[in-house]
Amino acid sequence: DMARARGARKVVPLPVGSAFHSSLMEPTVEGMTRALEAVSLADAAVPIIANSSAMPVVSAGEVKEELVRQLCHCVHWLGSVEYMIEAGVSTFIEIGPGRILCSLIRRIDPSVKAINLPDFRKD
Numbered sequence: 494d495m496a497r498a499r500g501a502r503k504v505v506p507l508p509v510g511s512a513f514h515s516s517l518m519e520p521t522v523e524g525m526t527r528a529l530e531a532v533s534l535a536d537a538a539v540p541i542i543a544n545s546s547a548m549p550v551v552s553a554g555e556v557k558e559e560l561v562r563q564l565c566h567c568v569h570w571l572g573s574v575e576y577m578i579e580a581g582v583s584t585f586i587e588i589g590p591g592r593i594l595c596s597l598i599r600r601i602d603p604s605v606k607a608i609n610l611p612d613f614r615k616d
Contacts, residue, residue: 502571505597514544518564525564529557547572574601588613 496504512518534556540549543559547569550559574597577585584606587594595607 514568516565521564525561542573544568547576
């Protein structure tokens with residue numbers, strides 16, 4: 494109801510196990526920040542679309558910042574998918590159990606291909 498009142502075009506309830514991407518995740522920020530400080534990342538070879546802004550990030554520093562930021566900020570899913578489609582992405586691959594992301598992508602643009610790999614392992 495709140496999303497519709499604020500102008501959301503469509504509301505899709507998602508079954509989740511915790512309050513991810515909300516201020517209720519604030520207690521996790523310090524631990525994630527420490528964990529990421531201990532990890533060496535290279536700059537992305539392909540831009541990564543940030544959940545919290547629906548904009549591309551490339552540098553390792555930007556990626557680490559986004560990983561922390563997205564814990565407590567809402568996901569700009571529609572904007573992220575629309576950005577990728579406008580940038581020429583025509584095939585999306587969801588890795589992991591379930592097909593919810595593929596389903597959401599097809600609702601945004603039925604002309605793109607959305608593939609689910611439920612049990613992907615790099616051998």
